[in-house]
Amino acid sequence: MTSPLLQGEPRPVEGLVPFAATTVDVTASPQDGPSLLLRAAARLTAAAPLGDQPALARGELTCRLEPGLQARMFLTTEMRPGAAADRLLRLNLTLSGSSAPSAAVLARWAEIWHRQPLSALEVERVAGELPLMNATVERLRPGKPLAGYALLVTGHFLTDLVHLVGCLGELGAPLEAVTVLRKDYAYQWRDRVHGHLQEWGVTVADCTDSRAVHEHAVRADRAGLRPLALDDGGYVAPQLLDAARAGTWAGDWAGVVEQTMSGVYKLRGREPELTFPVFSVAQSRLKGRIESYWIADQAVTTALSLLPAPKIEGQPALVIGYGNVGAQIADILARRRMRVAVHDADILHLIEAHERGYTTARSLPDLLGDHAPLLVFGATGRTSMSSPEFTALRRPAYLASVSSRDVEFDLAALEALSGRRPASPGTAGHRPSSTYGLPSGVDVTVLAGGRPVNFYETDSISNLHSDLVYAGMLTGACAVTAPATTPGLDPAWADEVLEESGLLQDYYHRYGPPAGRPIPASTNPEFAPTSPVHRGFADLTAGGEDTRHN
Numbered sequence: 001m002t003s004p005l006l007q008g009e010p011r012p013v014e015g016l017v018p019f020a021a022t023t024v025d026v027t028a029s030p031q032d033g034p035s036l037l038l039r040a041a042a043r044l045t046a047a048a049p050l051g052d053q054p055a056l057a058r059g060e061l062t063c064r065l066e067p068g069l070q071a072r073m074f075l076t077t078e079m080r081p082g083a084a085a086d087r088l089l090r091l092n093l094t095l096s097g098s099s100a101p102s103a104a105v106l107a108r109w110a111e112i113w114h115r116q117p118l119s120a121l122e123v124e125r126v127a128g129e130l131p132l133m134n135a136t137v138e139r140l141r142p143g144k145p146l147a148g149y150a151l152l153v154t155g156h157f158l159t160d161l162v163h164l165v166g167c168l169g170e171l172g173a174p175l176e177a178v179t180v181l182r183k184d185y186a187y188q189w190r191d192r193v194h195g196h197l198q199e200w201g202v203t204v205a206d207c208t209d210s211r212a213v214h215e216h217a218v219r220a221d222r223a224g225l226r227p228l229a230l231d232d233g234g235y236v237a238p239q240l241l242d243a244a245r246a247g248t249w250a251g252d253w254a255g256v257v258e259q260t261m262s263g264v265y266k267l268r269g270r271e272p273e274l275t276f277p278v279f280s281v282a283q284s285r286l287k288g289r290i291e292s293y294w295i296a297d298q299a300v301t302t303a304l305s306l307l308p309a310p311k312i313e314g315q316p317a318l319v320i321g322y323g324n325v326g327a328q329i330a331d332i333l334a335r336r337r338m339r340v341a342v343h344d345a346d347i348l349h350l351i352e353a354h355e356r357g358y359t360t361a362r363s364l365p366d367l368l369g370d371h372a373p374l375l376v377f378g379a380t381g382r383t384s385m386s387s388p389e390f391t392a393l394r395r396p397a398y399l400a401s402v403s404s405r406d407v408e409f410d411l412a413a414l415e416a417l418s419g420r421r422p423a424s425p426g427t428a429g430h431r432p433s434s435t436y437g438l439p440s441g442v443d444v445t446v447l448a449g450g451r452p453v454n455f456y457e458t459d460s461i462s463n464l465h466s467d468l469v470y471a472g473m474l475t476g477a478c479a480v481t482a483p484a485t486t487p488g489l490d491p492a493w494a495d496e497v498l499e500e501s502g503l504l505q506d507y508y509h510r511y512g513p514p515a516g517r518p519i520p521a522s523t524n525p526e527f528a529p530t531s532p533v534h535r536g537f538a539d540l541t542a543g544g545e546d547t548r549h550n
Contacts, residue, residue, distance in 0.1 A: 017096060017097065019100055019101060020094070020095045020110065021092070022092075022093050022110045023092050024040070025090055025091075026119050027119060028089050028121055030087050033075050037073060037091055040091050040093075041061045041063065042054075043112060043115065044063065044065060044113065047109075048063070048065045061073040061074070068099055069101055071095060072094045073091070074092050076090045118162060126463060129462070130464075130466075133163060133467055133474060136474050137474065139501070144171060145482075146173040147173070149172075149226050149254060150220035150227045151168050151177070151229075152213065152216045152227060152231075153165060153168070154181040154230070154231045154232040154233060155183060156185060157193040157194060160470060161197075168477070169200075171477075175201055178200075178203070179203040179212065181212055182204055183207050184207070184208075185451070187455075207233070207235050213239045213240070214250065216251075217251025226254045227253050228253065229253070229255075230256075230477055231256055231259070231260075232258075233263050234264070237266070238267065240276070254276065256276065256277075257279040257473050258279070258282050260381070262381035263282060267489060275487050276487050277487055277489075279476035279477075280489060281473055281476055281494060283491040285499070286495075287469055289324070291469055292327075292328050294465045296402075299454040300332045300336070303377070303398070303400040303453045304375075307374075313337040314339065316339045317374065317377070318341045318343065318368065319333070319340065319342050319376075319377045319379060321343075321379035322342050323349070326344070326379035330353070330358060334358075340359070341360065341367055341373065342359070343361065344380075350362070359371055364384075365388050365391075366392070368392040374395070374397060376397055376399045377400050377401075379403065380403065381407070382403075382407060383407055383409070391440065396442060396445070400453045402454060406450040409446060471503050472503060475497060475498060476494065476497065
């Protein structure tokens with residue numbers, strides 16, 4: 001059905017040819033539909049150089065975006081059985097013009113349209129999926145421990161990131177001083193998360209922007225705040241060390257909370273240079289013993305779904321990197337009845353893998369040649385395969401990365417060996433996978449373009465799973481601000497803080513054996529839909545001014 005205010009289907013406009021159409025689906029109350037559409041239209045016109053305001057006619061909003069290009073917008077709603085107040089509102093955009101614009105122009109306007117902040121109902125749903133973060137905030141809120149700090153967050157643009165930033169605000173961090181570094185993965189909600197953060201006044205930058213960390217420190221200094229980072233992949237601490245080594249100003253950083261081993265590896269050998277504490281969630285028992293299985297399970301499930309051969313039982317597989325995640329991957333593959341080999345540069349890890357019954361060798365090229373794996377998982381957090389390893393392959397192989405970004409496989413070396421651009425394997429719906437033909441006649445297919453398969457065309461692990469690590473990040477951020485913290489990287493300190501925080505007790509109480517009583521939902525009013533965490537988009541549904549919490 002259509003909205004009673006903005007109803008009807010788009011009509012052709014004389015002299016204009018429709019070139020592209022896109023939609024954004026929002027779960028919201030039906031009465032909020034017109035306001036949502038008007039705000040979406042305002043977002044387009046704010047980015048348009050012509051300064052035209054949208055006009056309402058025959059159930060549509062129209063405006064010129066640039067010479068020769070017009071936007072036409074309308075709203076439809078979808079009834080959901082048994083959910084009278086919970087409906088899918090569809091914000092529709094059609095771009096028309098007198099001459100065809102470039103694909104880049106169309107993509108730019110579509111991205112702006114898709115930066116639709118989450119509705120109050122959607123934010124409430126996300127908060128309900130993250131009970132450990134909510135409980136952590138309830139414990140840590142007294143005294144507002146993050147007041148006086150400018151938070152920099154490196155994150156995947158998933159819905160849990162919205163709640164993480166909201167929780168930082170609940171702990172005292174001023175949202176207008178927050179910077180989020182965006183990790184570039186094609187998540188379904190990435191543009192909406194981006195739009196929601198911007199609606200809150202958060203600065204958004206690309207994680208590869210070499211200026212972003214410095215500019216955040218400058219803004220913090222001007223506001224009289226100390227910068228503090230929640231990092232995911234080592235984007236912050238190494239830059240700060242490089243700035244100190246070069247004698248350039250980097251800001252008075254309170255510390256860095258790091259959640260990935262790739263970030264920890266970038267600090268190897270540089271620990272004495274640290275002038276601030278690094279809280280290593282990455283090396284904690286919380287992350288290693290609980291989260292690793294979720295990551296491994298998602299990675300194996302996705303990688304196997306990308307293989308053209310349906311039968312993998314009895315086929316050889318290789319896991320490079322027998323850390324927390326790699327060990328879980330090896331176990332899962334063995335349970336799938338694959339013949340599993342393991343390689344690790346750490347001799348203790350190699351011994352452990354051998355004694356668990358896996359085929360091992362000190363030389364990775366020898367292991368690749370002798371074991372002849374069909375499927376290779378790289379889980380080292382560094383480059384595990386380059387020219388010597390690729391040339392050791394004796395049969396067609398599929399490579400799956402479980403590391404941040406695309407560092408696991410040396411794609412430049414693989415392309416140089418093949419002597420040509422990679423060819424698509426031709427599997428419908430799996431565009432990023434690429435096949436390289438080596439001089440030996442062996443074809444090597446890199447799944448998901450060398451990026452983590454656990455992030456491929458999916459939102460990775462669910463919010464219920466990411467809840468634990470993000471709650472640990474919040475705990476770490478507050479620990480860093482405590483008086484008399486010691487500069488350096490001390491994994492034992494992080495373990496002690498996390499295990500004394502009550503977080504693991506919360507986890508066990510919620511997901512452990514039944515205690516004979518239902519687990520109570522959070523009754524704290526700060527997490528009600530009208531709380532500041534949920535009010536970032538309340539102005540849209542109420543039609544009022546921006547309501548941002550500080």
